[in-house]
Amino acid sequence: xxxxxxxxxxxxxxxxxxxxxxxxxxxxxxxxxxxxxxxxxxxxxxxxxxxxxxxxxxxxxxxxxxxxxxxxxxxxxxxxxxxxxxxxxxxxxxxxxxxxxxxxxxxxxxxxxxxxxxxxxxxxxxxxxxxxxxxxxxxxxxxxxxxxxxxxxxxxxxxxxxxxxxxxxxxxxxxxxxxxxxxxxxxxxxxxxxxxxxxxxxxxxxxxxxxxxxxxxxxxxxxxxxxxxxxxxxxxxxxxxxxxxxxxxxxxxxxxxxxxxxxxxxxxxxxxxxxxxxxxxxxxxxxxxxxxxxxxxxxxxxxxxxxxxxxxxxxxxxxxxxxxxxx
Amino acid sequence: xxxxxxxxxxxxxxxxxxxxxxxxxxxxxxxxxxxxxxxxxxxxxxxxxxxxxxxxxxxxxxxxxxxxxxxxxxxxxxxxxxxxxxxxxxxxxxxxxxxxxxxxxxxxxxxxxxxxxxxxxxxxxxxxxxxxxxxxxxxxxxxxxxxxxxxxxxxxxxxxxxxxxxx
Numbered sequence: 001x002x003x004x005x006x007x008x009x010x011x012x013x014x015x016x017x018x019x020x021x022x023x024x025x026x027x028x029x030x031x032x033x034x035x036x037x038x039x040x041x042x043x044x045x046x047x048x049x050x051x052x053x054x055x056x057x058x059x060x061x062x063x064x065x066x067x068x069x070x071x072x073x074x075x076x077x078x079x080x081x082x083x084x085x086x087x088x089x090x091x092x093x094x095x096x097x098x099x100x101x102x103x104x105x106x107x108x109x110x111x112x113x114x115x116x117x118x119x120x121x122x123x124x125x126x127x128x129x130x131x132x133x134x135x136x137x138x139x140x141x142x143x144x145x146x147x148x149x150x151x152x153x154x155x156x157x158x159x160x161x162x163x164x165x166x167x168x169x170x171x172x173x174x175x176x177x178x179x180x181x182x183x184x185x186x187x188x189x190x191x192x193x194x195x196x197x198x199x200x201x202x203x204x205x206x207x208x209x210x211x212x213x214x215x216x217x218x219x220x221x222x223x224x225x226x227x228x229x230x231x232x233x234x235x236x237x238x239x240x241x242x243x244x245x246x247x248x249x250x251x252x253x254x255x256x257x258x259x260x261x262x263x264x265x266x267x268x269x270x271x272x273x274x275x276x277x278x279x280x281x282x283x284x285x286x287x288x289x290x291x292x293x294x295x296x297x298x299x300x301x302x303x304x305x306x307x308x309x310x311x312x313x314x315x316x317x318x319x320x321x322x323x324x325x326x327x
Numbered sequence: 328x329x330x331x332x333x334x335x336x337x338x339x340x341x342x343x344x345x346x347x348x349x350x351x352x353x354x355x356x357x358x359x360x361x362x363x364x365x366x367x368x369x370x371x372x373x374x375x376x377x378x379x380x381x382x383x384x385x386x387x388x389x390x391x392x393x394x395x396x397x398x399x400x401x402x403x404x405x406x407x408x409x410x411x412x413x414x415x416x417x418x419x420x421x422x423x424x425x426x427x428x429x430x431x432x433x434x435x436x437x438x439x440x441x442x443x444x445x446x447x448x449x450x451x452x453x454x455x456x457x458x459x460x461x462x463x464x465x466x467x468x469x470x471x472x473x474x475x476x477x478x479x480x481x482x483x484x485x486x487x488x489x490x491x492x493x494x
């Protein structure tokens with residue numbers, strides 16, 4: 001690990017000042033950042049330990065929602081009585097990720113900001129435009145089993161690896177951010193970026209900005225499901241995952257808020273799916289049409305070609321379970 | 328504030344790069360905690376910090392100002408082993424033994440998590456009471472690898488203690 005200065009801010013403003021330096025990194029749980037520092041993928045000059053800030057609270061928000069502090073651990077969030085009863089898709093997504101040891105340290109803000117697990121990104125002997133802009137993408141013609149099939153660019157085909165944010169995207173949660181220009185709110189659906197020609201930027205957070213919380217909207221009825229397809233039944237990243245918030249009314253779909261993990265550089269939310277599904281009777285043919293729409297621009301890179309039919313089947317299975325339809 | 332390890336206070340290191348794992352082994356001389364992968368994948372370095380299990384390899388010692396750490400040495404002794412330590416011996420819950428301190432620290436915390444009613448990915452009901460079934464134990468212990476493959480005996484050891492706890 002490269003040497004660095006270690007500091008503890010005494011306020012949010014102070015944290016913003018310290019992290020506005022391009023060579024500084026905020027650290028919360030550290031389960032991803034410390035790993036990347038050992039691999040010298042991340043080599044910050046300064047580590048800003050934000051655990052001194054009071055951002056761990058999970059509390060009722062306005063209009064019946066729930067605010068999850070940036071420093072609330074994944075364990076605390078998944079075990080919270082209101083998350084379990086009102087937002088089960090979020091509890092399920094968190095519990096489907098990592099291990100208890102990691103979830104005990106991992107935080108809301110850190111989980112949103114975790115980096116890709118692309119093998120080329122985490123190996124400093126390999127080319128990677130995300131780690132070293134302009135060095136090329138090793139994955140496009142290389143080992144790409146975990147990689148994206150939607151929203152890729154010629155510069156990067158990495159996936160966002162997390163589960164928590166996929167559920168938050170389905171729930172249409174909002175990231176609360178404070179920075180030099182004041183406070184702002186960004187929907188989780190817009191927080192992560194597509195790689196384009198700047199894959200080094202994972203998300204919209206600017207230098208000096210700190211996530212303070214994620215706000216969940218008021219709970220809705222119906223079924224909430226998180227279906228994760230992975231190589232092992234525990235402790236593995238998603239090949240494809242589906243977060244679904246689905247309500248039925250008189251035999252027809254009244255709500256279908258869906259988000260997907262493992263397919264793209266961000267939790268994938270396509271608003272056209274909801275438009276297609278709502279008002280319709282749930283049938284295998286309808287689910288197939290939804291998959292056609294979801295995957296119309298999908299592109300495989302050899303090793304990950306399987307994700308395209310897998311996403312189709314995962315979507316159909318999730319919608320069937322949520323609506324009671326036969327496949 | 329110093330860090331407390333098994334009820335003994337220690338001064339934190341000057342170098343912020345020292346992981347909690349290296350601090351325990353090299354600075355505090357507590358070599359029961361093991362370094363396997365050093366990347367949070369194997370769980371051999373699992374210790375309890377303020378009662379919660381974490382991977383000590385993925386944590387910096389300087390970030391544990393004022394924390395209370397329990398390692399395998401703090402759970403029991405050869406003369407007075409903890410219930411889990413005894414059960415691992417009785418069920419042969421290991422072959423080489425390298426992962427065992429992490430397994431036992433992890434299982435110790437797992438008992439409390441089940442008592443707290445915290446669900447896992449293997450729980451059918453997010454809000455119902457948790458039964459420490461073999462499926463629950465396997466899922467909750469998935470952060471601890473055993474390269475010798477002594478899993479069947481590890482599960483048996485933990486299940487026995489969990490059943491005693493439940494009575």
